Amino acid sequence: MAVKNYVLVCGGSACESAKGNDIYKSLLHQAEVQGVSNDLQIVKTGCFGFCEKGPIVKVLPDEAFYVEVKPEDAEDIISENIVKGRMVDRLLYKEEGKKEYKPENIKFYQKQKRIVLRNCGLIDPESIDEYIARDGYLGLEKALFELTPQQILDELKKSGLRGRGGAGFPTGLKWSFTQRIDADQKYVVCNADEGDPGAYMDRATLEGDPHSVIEAMIIAGKCVGADKGAIYIRAEYPLAIKRLEIAMDQARERGLLGDNILGTDFSFDLEIRLGAGAFVCGEETALLASIEGKRGMPIPKPPFPAAKGLFGKPTVINNVETYANIPVIISKGGDWFARYGTEGSKGTKVFALTGKIKNSGLIEVPMGTTLREIVFDIGGGIPNGKKFKAVQTGGPSGGVLTEDFLDTPIDFDSLISVGSMMGSGGMIVMDEDDCMVDVAKFYLDFCVEESCGKCAPCRIGTKKLYEILSKISQGKGEIEDLQKMKDMGQAMKKASLCGLGQTAPNPVLSVLNAFEEEVLEHINDGKCRAGKCKDLVQYSIDESKCIGCTVCARKCPVNCISGDRKVAHVIDQSRCVKCGACYDSCKFGAVLVS
């Protein structure tokens, strides 16, 4: 039945936790009460990406884009937009300084190109029919009835798709290794153990479009001759797990998963395996050990999983985003995909744009987009009038990119050449209030926790680097420490067993490279310009600016600020715990940091 209007409600994790579900229910209720239930369809979709302004509700065909919607707004949306046909102005998204809303003017979306997230925010992820209506399972049909395994590989090679988990290995080549081997059993595995702090691309993809990953894994099974697959997903992603389970059941009902798929003699089935919170399990061999029920420790490569993987059998292993590209590559052809991106990196990349940025959210851009376009056009720049300092990509394996690299087109190779890496897609923006020593320390702390401890360079190296950074942040660093960290970092890169240890020194090395001056300031002058390293900070009150409002004295948790009303206040340095509460609470800029 055709309906007049579609109301799309974001059901991504961030919006869902901000009452997305209540909004959905209120809309259903209001439609019922106002008697328009038959005129519209209300759909709970995957992530729209614009998390900063969530929860988001979109009404089609009007293209009304409502932001920061509350459950009580449902009444107006139905009565105004649906019944009377006029948009609810107060809820519409407007660009800064603009009074009018125009759908084509939303800067956040203008430079994006959605391939991986093609269905996110458009379809109900819990309905296989909506996925099929958007050409879902067309790629599988083609792979089953029209293409030979070799032709599937050819399409992948033509597309130029490289693994989106971080390393960027050509996917077609990876599959061909497994395809060539003769074995009684092969496996297809999906890495959905998104462990990068500050990244949620895979979560959003699985929550918004689970069938795209399932379809790709079946195609992989057909291509390499595997009949079993496993999705290894973080236990911390309950919503994604639930939607995957629903999608798998639906696919089984339709004969798309299980025995004799679509009446052919090809059979393939999938199983969900839960991760249990170990970053090292993002490494292929550690992940496979974890699926086997063991401690997730990596083993030396070769042999690669392509030849000897899960339970010792040849295994294709890719991450969520890589798989999500594949159905469209097969249905539309490798040449179509290769039209997007740069010479060496084809297609798009999904980034989780977070940190000190106005429009934080999930974005997908063609490879080769510059950082400036991402941070300032899509992201809207830095909030609160602060100055841009750096962007961190690649999480604990990556590095920081400074202003000098704002115009570098981003792809796998360009990021490596400037000392960072693509990683899985976390992109964290930092402003002048962020201390680079502190940031490096944060990542090293993470790696100390997450190192599995199997090989010495990583186990001891991460710990030693962390200790030196702590020393520097306390003002006890020595000038020799810089060289020590560089040497240790190089040793870890060369001698660590797996990717975790080999890349763990990157955050430190890149900070030493790009912000040496700031690190030296900590060592030589005992100064932290961002005011983050508490041991180096001293708070004081500027007598000329203080009006004696007493706010800071009341905020101080240790009562070390004294002074009468309307008289300049004083901080007792011997008792100050440097929490910064006075600095944050002063409206007159009278609290100074030095």
Added chain:
Amino acid sequence: MQTTEEYKITDALAAFVEEWKDKPGNLIMILHKTQEEYGFIPRTIAIELGRMLDVPLAKIYGVITFYHFFKLEKPGKNQIAVCMGTACYLKGGEDLIKELENLLSIGVNSTTEDGQFSLEAVRCIGCCGLAPVLTVNGEVYGKLSTDDLPAVVAKYTE
């Protein structure tokens, strides 16, 4: 703190073990089910699982202690988890932890004496757009400042 409470294998867990028993690599899935049933993995249950699956207890503990997700101690009735992903860290996640330590008078990764609250720092929960974020019993609270915390805690205080 060693728990003295006795735990018995629940029917749901027994059924789950039966279902997974012959599948290769079942241990982690079974431990997940165990934690779902009891909120943590009691030692008596771990011993019992070892018998049921014919796996040495040392191997089971080896797996439990390797992964952050598995708990060996009983958590509080209300579990507060503060996200320590990069975005939350930059936007003051650590301040949230310090303030909660003050409010609850406990250190991070421990439980209040009355068993009402436990506080932990967790890995990125993927709601970076709402940073800094914490969850209480799975419910997400986002864009927080330390001033919001007393109200959050009060909501769960009996």
